[in-house]
Amino acid sequence: MWDYAPAPESRDIANLKPTYRMFVDGQFVEGGGEPLKTVNPGTEEVLAEVSTATTADVDKAVKAARRAYERAWGRMPGSERAKYIFRIARLVQERARELAVLESLDNGKPIRESRDVDIPTAAAHFFYHAGWADKLGYAGYGPDPKPLGVAGQVIPWNFPLLMAAWKIAPALACGNTVVLKPAETTPLTALVLAEIIQQADLPPGVVNILPGAGDVGAALVSHDDVDKVAFTGSTEVGKVIQRQLAGTGRRLTLELGGKAANIVFDDAPLDQAVEGIVNGIFFNQGHVCCAGSRLLVQESVAEELLEKLRARVSTLRVGDPLDKNTDVGAINSREQLAKIEELTASGEAEGAERWTSSCALPDKGFYFAPTVFSNVSQAMRIAREEIFGPVLSVLTFRTPDEAVAKANNTPYGLSAGIWTEKGSRILWAAQKMRAGVVWANTFNRFDPTAPFGGYQESGFGREGGRTGLEAYLDV
Amino acid sequence: MAATSTAPPLPPALADAVRDDASLRRFLHGLPGVDQVGVEQRAAGLGTRSIKKAAKLWAIDTAISMVDLTTLEGADTPGKVRSLAAKARRPDPERPDVPRVAAVCVYPDMVAAAVGELGGTGIGVASVATAFPSGRSSLKVKLEDTAFAVDAGATEIDMVIDRGAFLSGRYGQVFDEIVQVKHACGDAHLKVILETGELATYDNVRRASWLALLAGGDFIKTSTGKVSPAATLPVTHVMLQAVRDWHAQTGQRRGVKPAGGIRTTKDAVKYLVAVNEVAGPGWLTPDLFRFGASTLLNDLLMQRRTQLDGHYSGPDYVTVD
């Protein structure tokens, strides 16, 4: 047996500080709220103390953003805004390794992913949107589309820096100023991004970052002087926000939950389908709104595929997020782990057949071994509710129509996967999917040029591409 | 297919596949496709494994033991082969604990010289045969080529398939040739070189792999080393999947040999990671995985010294062969 020796990335690279403060009007300042302790989910140790915002701080930040919008950013020529945003992109690239290690420490995701996906894609989003800033007249929204004003943005913990980039980059490119609230459990990289924004010398108040819990988010999205709200997170909270904004006239875009079907037809490239399934549900511990959490496999290849899948999942290395060989890191929080455990228990109770990888798990930290449920039916909770963890539910189908019907049989509609070597069937199925992103013979691909967002209860509005600009323009 | 009767016994499902030309074609074309982007991504992803310390040392020693130390030059002489054989026996003369390589690999007329040096050492003598590297000759010549090497004492035969026949869809012909060469090998192990660089697609690599396995090849080997590209990680992934799936269906373990272009320890370790995680740890043995290489060995030896000595080594501290 060949045991790979531990190959941990050094945590010193993260330049972890004992305390972090919120970023308002170009300065790092103490928030009025009770400081929060952010925890490394891989070890359960406290990483740092982070100041949090109060309602008064939210108000201060919104005022700063308003001033910056009116006096500087909103009237600055697009070509000048562009250069600032390009600077941010470059600075993120320069500090990529630091950000990657910090992200893995704070979030629990494997360093391989923060290093190869999160941070480079975040930089790419700034780089892409920077180029739009002086070309908005060509985006198809009229010759001179105007910004909305102050954007209040609330992001989740699953891709902390990347989601910040998805939110901030288009807002700035379109000429808006920003107040952003990172997730309570993962505030650190957003605050390093604030440092980067300071280093890039953006005018004070253009970007403000307020750590805190849900109450800070609620205060932000319901603030009267916010012109636009962008939220990524659970459908439950998304609905609350949509209700809050009802009748206010303030703009809203939502990127919410999902329960994506990954459909494998019998003529699929099976080995790559297995990789796609694994990537679809075990990438980022399954903490992905577009995760391929429902595998729909054609009965004629179900047994063969499942056998290959279990063998492959057995090779996944679960453990220390900083180890370069870790495939599946830590669950982000104790609460999330409890939710995953509760839902998997319901799967067993409802009669699904559970298979869990026999991989070793660390003694400390929040971990959940990759799990595959077979014999799942549409009626079970594990087929309907978003688990947001490394748990796959396997259902079977006999005909393409049945596959499509089952795939669409959910109030969500964020993403879908299709695996077949038959071109016409790919296009047929892609057309039938009621989902905002369809991956055919691949899964979980993201790019700033490609719009991302959901149908139905997965939210509305798009992020990325020309389409994504609409969310930050008064059109 | 005339020669089917001489093929090794197969499980019923696979025996059906080789009943006649049409069945063979149906079987090979019925194999699941290989998505190029997907397999290349997986190979690149696994390539980022970071193998350190004891795991690296283990990998280096294992890789050394898997090397088919190769010289396939028109300029080869018995003297060159003798020096290669000496290197095979004691790769690092100052470090007797370094494992021996798996085999030396030479042209048929050099087999006798190699056998003279390696008899009784347990190191194999592999010979390329069958009008290597192009395979463009008559079956008769190919069989005689094989017999010549085997008679001279070769314990392993590295044959080439007829890529022309394969690419024009004459699978039965390719199959028959392998079966007959296998027959001519007698007790010698047969490695079937697919020359994946000429097969152009991963789908073809998968089909050729299964064709060679069905015909009785003990190993499937990527390349002659005379065609570029030679071995690549994703091609090796596809071949490792084939032997893994073959094992799942037949219970037999067959081997894989990437050859050509693997020059560094870093590359070799990536291949071993692929063996470990695609085929499985059961394949991490010279019986089932080989490297066809010449310069790789010295890099492995240098890296081994680096690991053990705690400082970088240099080319003057390992022997040229």
Next chain:
Amino acid sequence: MSERISLGRTDNRVTVAKTYKLYIGGAFPRSESGRSYPVTDAKGGFLANAAQGSRKDARDAVVAARKAFGGWSGATAYNRGQVLYRVAEVLEGRREQFTAEVGAAEGVAAKKAQALVDAAVDRLVWYAGWTDKVAAVLGAANPVAGPYFSFSVPEPTGVVAVLAPRQSSLLGLVSVIAPVIAVGNTAVVVASQDRPLPAVTLSEVLATSDVPGGVVNVLTGRTAEIAPWLASHADVNALDLTGAPEALRADLERSAAGTVKRVLRARAAEDFTREPDLSRMRAFLESKTVWHPVGV
């Protein structure tokens, strides 16, 4: 009592008055509730009794719209364009009738009424031409950084509940329906409460111009009674609040949040005589991004 508007007075015969009914799934039922309400002209004179749709009528209309969605959204854009153009043709053929109805409903002079009807016809022609262009204008091939072909296409949101403008009884109505169906949605329309008659006559036009049954469903009645049921209906995907009474708007938006509906808010004093832009179509389009590897 004033004269019936549909045919006008003739000196020597009693005109045959039309019964104004709902339009659901291609048929013209009365309200299941059996209710009707009097519709008056701008001066308060009686015009006709209109069906007073109920929540169950709304429910039936949603069922019909959902049933029609697959076929209509799956029809070729060319086909949808021709159907919309056909609607314009048939509307043009009933120009006089609509002029009379609009005149009576909105209390405008014949010349102005005719201009509004003409604008409605032209509006349909404008949208008819968009059906097979909107994907090219709003879609994209995404130049992603990797070996993939990625493209994004606009797709219809689904079933759209439309609260038609309260004032502009035909031009406004056409201006809100046409963009919804041009891009492949199906619609449940709540007609102007006080000026519903042109909407019912438009239903007759739709029914006779190749628009498949269920693609447009028209309910007349009390907006405040019907709209909340549509706003909260889980099988409605989007809500156009253009004609929503001010007092109801926030509540309707709140209801819509229950299933994350797309909501097109009412704009202040929308002038339907102005040439529209893409915003009404964009409001009821999703963007679907498709990825596929590029390899051999």
